[in-house]
Structure formats: structure tokens, C-alpha cells
Amino acid sequence: MKVTFVVKTIPRKIGGGPLIIFKLANFLASKGYDVNILVVKPDMWARAHLPEVFRKLLVRLSVKLRPKWIELDSRIKKNVVFSDEERVEISDAIIATAVDTAEFVYNLPDINGKKYYLIQDYENWVLPDSKVQNTYGFGMTNITVSKWLSSIVDKYSLSQSINISNGIDTSIFYLRKKLTERPPHSIVFQYRSNYSKGGKYAINVAKRVYELYDDVEINVISNEKRPSDFPEYFNFYQNISQEEVATINNNSTLFLCTSVDEGFGLPGLEAMACGCVVVSTDYTGVHEYAIDKYNALLSPVCDVNALVTNIQTVFENEELKQNLSKNGINTGYDSSFENVAKRFEKIIHK
Structure with a gap:
């Protein structure tokens, strides 16, 4: 055929x-x-x-x-x-x-x-x-x-x-490192400059979190060049392979998604499968796999304050963090x- x-x-x-x-x-x-x-x-x-x-x-x-x-x-x-x-x-x-x-x-x-x-x-x-x-x-x-x-x-x-x-490719995106073995205050997000991905909101959220946790590790994955105004404390990874994305996911506690609108949002699901706790905006496509307070924490689109609050909640509540991660892993495995x-x-x- x-x-x-x-x-x-x-x-x-x-x-x-x-x-x-x-x-x-x-x-x-x-x-x-x-x-x-x-x-x-x-x-x-x-x-x-x-x-x-x-x-x-x-x-x-x-x-x-x-x-x-x-x-x-x-x-x-x-x-x-x-x-x-x-x-x-x-x-x-x-x-x-x-x-x-x-x-x-x-x-x-x-x-x-x-x-x-x-x-x-x-x-x-x-x-x-x-x-x-x-x-x-x-x-x-x-x-x-x-x-x-x-x-x-x-x-x-x-x-x-x-x-x-x-x-997602579950032969690449899967749990390799337990949450307890990762930096407790660590975030990964994927940056795109187009408005629908909400990149500017991710930057603002990350800066706010850095002010609250001076030991926070911020990992940024992108297929674009590093913007000149990115802070030095952003670890920036450009045009990396899926295997490298999975490795960074497995070395991060939390995945941040600030999308304004998109059809699905594969990076969030990939991060779930790797054990990251997903903190995301409540954009339309995320509901294909994310359930608020079950395998993710969701907040209104473009609401930087709400995203920061949800990140703090994850960082400060060990039981919630473990439950969200466990349920997210199961969601990824089923996808x-x-x-x-x-x-x-x-x-x-x-």
C-alpha cells in the first residue's frame, strides 16, 4: 500500500x-x-x-x-x-x-x-x-x-x-531518576518566541521564582538562539535531541508550560512520563492529558502570579509533589x- x-x-x-x-x-x-x-x-x-x-x-x-x-x-x-x-x-x-x-x-x-x-x-x-x-x-x-x-x-x-x-515515544521519555534524586528546586521549560507558546510569561515566572529560591536551577530548551536578554542563570539548551530532552527532564523536578493556545502540547506529556511535576496554564489543548490536582497544577492563561504560586505549592508540599509525579508517570505510560x-x-x- x-x-x-x-x-x-x-x-x-x-x-x-x-x-x-x-x-x-x-x-x-x-x-x-x-x-x-x-x-x-x-x-x-x-x-x-x-x-x-x-x-x-x-x-x-x-x-x-x-x-x-x-x-x-x-x-x-x-x-x-x-x-x-x-x-x-x-x-x-x-x-x-x-x-x-x-x-x-x-x-x-x-x-x-x-x-x-x-x-x-x-x-x-x-x-x-x-x-x-x-x-x-x-x-x-x-x-x-x-x-x-x-x-x-x-x-x-x-x-x-x-x-x-x-x-510520545515511551522508549525515550520515561522515569530514569527518582524525584528525590533531583535538585528539589529545579525547573525546565521549552521556550518559543511566538505568542501562542507564551514564552514571555515563562521568562517572567522563572525570574520571579529565582527571587524566591536562590538555589533554583532553571533549564531552558529551545530550537531558537538564546535571546540576548536571558539571565545568566538560565541554563540554555539549543537544538538538542529527544534523548537529551529526556535527560534534562529527568534531572528537573518541575516542568513549566505557559502556552496561551495550542492543539495539544507534547512537551508537557513527555515531561510527565519522565516524572516531572507539570505546572501549566489552562490552555485548551492541555486538557487532552492534564487533570488539575491529579497529574498537574493548572492556572489561568497569562496569569504569572498563579503560576508562581503553583510552583511554590509544589516545592513546599512533598506529598502533593510525589502524588502529581506518580499520576503523571502513569498518564505518560498510557500515551x-x-x-x-x-x-x-x-x-x-x-
């Missing part, structure tokens, strides 16, 4: 959405599927103002060499089309993976394969709300990674979406990516 994942680009840096796509591709390839990643109408190198023939050469070279942050199965093929007129190979299943690939897949002739739409977030930062909503009504089989996304998608789709949830991939395979194999 031939399966094609349609993407807009293959990013240089790791991101949650692309990670899930490439892991699904690897899983299917390991099961003997003929897997292709098709990059459609990429805007890579567009700002370099190069002659188009040279830009296309650079794009093809970039697609060939990327991604470097995950190892793709050697059997997976990668191709590029630069216009709607170029021929697309026939597949049994062809999958739009984001709002900016949905229309391309929708417009393909039916002979190109059964059409699916993998929806990992409500991407109204890419297209206006009305256009995002229109893509849900294209008539493709809509597959979501969260229940709240399904509730939105189903308002505009021709048939009910299928929720596969999201999952294996392999189970998600099997559900995805079952859908496209019908």
Missing part, C-alpha cells in the same frame, strides 16, 4: 507537528508500506531573490538532506512539486498535514488516492478563520489529535472527524505513540 504525506516544507528545526508526521511515516515504513513525503509549492529560499532555477535546486537539495533532527527510515521517498500543474504520483492514501496543504490535496484527481486531512491545531495564524474552517468541509477524512479540535472541525465538516489523540500510530494505520487501511 502506497501512502503519501503532503507537507509544505521539511523544517530545519524540530517542531511538534512535523515530528508526529515523520514518526507516523517511519512507523508505516517499518510495517512495509511504500511511504512518500511530498513537499508542495515550497516557499523555501524565496526571500533570497535567486533565479528560480537556482532556488529550485536549493530546495531539492534541502529536501534531500533534511530533516537532521530525526532519522527517517531509508525506505521513505521524498519528492517536490512546485506548481499545481506538476504530476503527482498515484497513491492509495494521500494525506494533507496542515491547513496550507489541504487545498492542494483536495484539488487532486480522485485517482491520486483516498484523501485524508491530519489536523494538529486550529491554524488561524496561517489562514483567516473562515478559510481554515472551509478546509474542514472539503470532504476528506478528517483526523484530529485532540477532542477539542474534533469539536471545532465537526461544525464545518461533511462527516464526523476521527480523533487519534497524540502520543504511547505506538498506540496512536496503530490507530492511524487502521484508519488509512480501511
Whole structure:
């Protein structure tokens, strides 16, 4: 069976959405599927103002060499089309993976394969709300990674979406070091500068906590360069592997998430599986795995004071800290990516 994942680009840096796509591709390839990643109408190198023939050469070279942050199965093929007129190979299943690939897949002739739409977030930062909503009504089989996304998608789709949830690699993200063996006042968070991730709030929270606990250890993971205004006491880790992320998680007591809005939030679930106590904002996607006072402490979005208070609560209440960590580990264990991939395979194999 031939399966094609349609993407807009293959990013240089790791991101949650692309990670899930490439892991699904690897899983299917390991099961003997003929897997292709098709990059459609990429805007890579567009700002370099190069002659188009040279830009296309650079794009093809970039697609060939990327991604470097995950190892793709050697059997997976990668191709590029630069216009709607170029021929697309026939597949049994062809999958739009984001709002900016949905229309391309929708417009393909039916002979190109059964059409699916993998929806990992409500991407109204890419297209206006009305256009995002229109893509849900294209008539493709809509597959979501969260229940709240399904509730939105189903308002505009021709048939009910299928929720596969999201999952983590439990062979990487698992408990390696007990909480009692970690620095008691230690925090890890993942920094992104875009507003939806709430990076500025994480910085403010961390600074406030540093004023309260002069022995606090603050670990920051990012795929961006270290901002010039970051305090020296922030331990900054750029473009590190998933294994290194798991190691830092296992050396931190608490995971801080300050997201304003996102579809799921894999880093928090990964941290849970490693035994970190999750202190997070109450953004929509976090409810796919976090339950307040059971496996996490949640507080209103953008509320720095509430986040600081919850961190203090964790640091000062040993029994609560241990209970939140234990329940979080169980949540992570039950959220294996392999189970998600099997559900995805079952859908496209019908």
C-alpha cells in the first residue's frame, strides 16, 4: 500500500507537528508500506531573490538532506512539486498535514488516492478563520489529535472527524531518576518566541521564582538562539535531541508550560512520563492529558502570579509533589505513540 504525506516544507528545526508526521511515516515504513513525503509549492529560499532555477535546486537539495533532527527510515521517498500543474504520483492514501496543504490535496484527481486531512491545531495564524474552517468541509477524512479540535472541525465538516489523540515515544521519555534524586528546586521549560507558546510569561515566572529560591536551577530548551536578554542563570539548551530532552527532564523536578493556545502540547506529556511535576496554564489543548490536582497544577492563561504560586505549592508540599509525579508517570505510560500510530494505520487501511 502506497501512502503519501503532503507537507509544505521539511523544517530545519524540530517542531511538534512535523515530528508526529515523520514518526507516523517511519512507523508505516517499518510495517512495509511504500511511504512518500511530498513537499508542495515550497516557499523555501524565496526571500533570497535567486533565479528560480537556482532556488529550485536549493530546495531539492534541502529536501534531500533534511530533516537532521530525526532519522527517517531509508525506505521513505521524498519528492517536490512546485506548481499545481506538476504530476503527482498515484497513491492509495494521500494525506494533507496542515491547513496550507489541504487545498492542494483536495484539488487532486480522485485517482491520486483516498484523501485524508491530519489536523494538529486550529491554524488561524496561517489562514483567516473562515478559510481554515472551509478546509474542514472539503470532504476528506478528517483526523484530529485532540477532542477539542474534533469539536471545532465537526461544525464545518461533511462527516464526523476521527480523533487519534497524540502520543510520545515511551522508549525515550520515561522515569530514569527518582524525584528525590533531583535538585528539589529545579525547573525546565521549552521556550518559543511566538505568542501562542507564551514564552514571555515563562521568562517572567522563572525570574520571579529565582527571587524566591536562590538555589533554583532553571533549564531552558529551545530550537531558537538564546535571546540576548536571558539571565545568566538560565541554563540554555539549543537544538538538542529527544534523548537529551529526556535527560534534562529527568534531572528537573518541575516542568513549566505557559502556552496561551495550542492543539495539544507534547512537551508537557513527555515531561510527565519522565516524572516531572507539570505546572501549566489552562490552555485548551492541555486538557487532552492534564487533570488539575491529579497529574498537574493548572492556572489561568497569562496569569504569572498563579503560576508562581503553583510552583511554590509544589516545592513546599512533598506529598502533593510525589502524588502529581506518580499520576503523571502513569498518564505518560498510557500515551504511547505506538498506540496512536496503530490507530492511524487502521484508519488509512480501511
